Amino acid sequence: MDQPRAILLLADGTFYEGKAAGKTGTATGEICFNTGMTGYQEVFTDPSYFGQLLVTTNAHIGNYGTMKADTESDSVKIAGLICKNFTVPFSRHIGEASIQDYLEGEELVGISDVDTRQIVRHIRTQGAMNGIISSEIFDLDELKKLLAKAPNMDGLELASKVTTDKAYTLGEENAKYRVAVLDLGTKKNILRNFVKRDCFVKVFPAKTSMDDIRAFNPDGLFLSNGPGDPGAMDYAVDTAKAMLEEEKPLFGICLGHQILARAVGIPTYKMHHGHRGINHPVKNLVTGKSEITSQNHGFGVSPEAIEKNLDVVEVTHRNLNDDTIEGIRIVGKPAFSVQYHPEASPGPHDAAYLFDQFVDLIAEKKG
Template sequence: MKHTQQPEALLVLQDGTVYKGLALGKIGTAGGEICFNTGMTGYQEIYTDPSYYGQVIINTTSHIGNYGILNNAEQESNGVKIRAMVCNFFSNIHSRYTADGSLQDYFERANIVGIHGVDTRQLVRYIRSKGVMNCIISSEILDPAVLLAELNKVPDMDGLELSSEVCTREAYEQGDPEASLRVAVLDLGVKRSILSNFNQRGVFCKVFPARTSHAELAAWKPNGYFIANGPGDPAAMPYAVETVKQALETEKPLFGICLGHQILSLASGISTYKMHNGHRGLNHPVKNLITGHCEVTSQNHGFAVRAEEVMDHANVELTHINLNDKTIEGIRRKDKPAFSVQYHPESSPGPHDSHYLFDQFIGMMKE
């Protein structure tokens, strides 16, 4: 088989470290916060997850692109949300007979820049040691000094509000309008599979833009409130914190996932912080302290809530803890029908150990 010569590409980290490789996707330049996902599968779900908006993803599994893409079934939003991608081996051919096309064509249509042929194991070890930082990838500019100057223009994720950029522009409904339960979804970057989990359980959802007031949510007369996942720094979202504070006062059940968990924490008076390295992958062990059971979870977050403030809070109970680093994975309010988890129980991709959380929320609304 004859192979065409692939253009060279450079990856430059914020501290000046340079990695050489080959171009994938669109020929161009893109920068953002670099982070890594340890999942062995589910790359399309990762790339279309709005929580990754503004980030450059390192896929740690060796082969990427080998099973192609599906235009609808594996999309978590209306398109690719990552800024760029890094991997070890990028496959230009795919073997899944149901695939709609190649990952290369998919990235070209989405204007996504990337680099492969990089020793991702060494790169991840470096980032784990140095901590999360910005980076820039280019297949058109091969001068590290020029790229480093361009990289200085990329905003830092700390203090960045991004939910209003990825959320729906207009409220929309999803599910059976005749359903007995109605959930108002505050869209901070919601994944489609979360809405599907509600719909499959007979819940009718209305999805509202991130900056929607509580008055508008309440006017729809929901049985409960769902605070979605999403990108950016939760501390830069006082508008969402205020909406959740008002929702709590209604005494209606409230459930938060990932960024929604952090927003509930902030609304309860618990602060958040940026992690040295986030949790991103499909096999993070979490212990449910209420049942004593352990769950293998899907995760994607770079911020967390402060453990000492959770433990000291009179009206907040710790429900889930990460077994790798003891970070907070779940809380519930003692004085309100509200709870949240830091991980992703919809698990797309990932194991299904945590689907019970949707049933728990529905049970609260039925009560």
């Protein structure tokens, strides 16, 4: 395929020339990278990536095509794609469309044939920053002007842009357990994990009141993953506080983990370049076992604040790469959360036990 020219410009003035991928156009967002070697379509459709330009470190993107079953939400959520080899012909016999057709249909702008290794090293050194991809504008001064208008992720509330418009249910209504999900940008596989554990799930918009959630009469409560700065989400923190007062089992994943921490007075912070990939080692401090995890986050909970509040929060998991907080339990409450993604998709299933732990907690509470 003859690919036209494209440019990637970063906020610090660094720029790269490559070839256009997907839709011809211009896209801005915070640049980040994912180290996964598979699961690109699941990553593209993960709502936690909303507003971000994604660098894929795997050398080939598109080689096994795309299919609807591999999506984690109703549409592509990344703001733009940056890759090395954009492979349009695909080999998977059950594939439904090429990567090019898929991205054009989703109106996603991308750039390929750039040195992704150099870009990743730059991000790791300089930290996350905004960038702009364009396959229609090649004047750097004009691109700089457009890039200057892009909002910074720090302080940006995005969950309300990816949440469901109205509540909906999954599973059998006569299932053994009822779980209320506060949708801050949930992935489909999280919901599937609840349903296959005999749960009837109701998914609520991000700004739903506790009164409306309580009307569902749930046995368990869940705070989902999602995009943006948890420090800009007081509405979700207030809901999490109300959930804690219910004294029902409460589980949080990723952004939900950060919201739960803030609900008990633990602040969050913007990480230098975040964790994104499917091979992050985490130690379970309760069992002493280690697990390989799927991760996607650019914010974390403050370890310094937790150390000062051990009577409120117990650390249950730590990242073995950088010792960051990966899991907490609220002292005196049936509430816990993890920073990573136990539902995987993509990724290993080492942490799937957390869904069992949540359901077991519900069963114990119900007696």
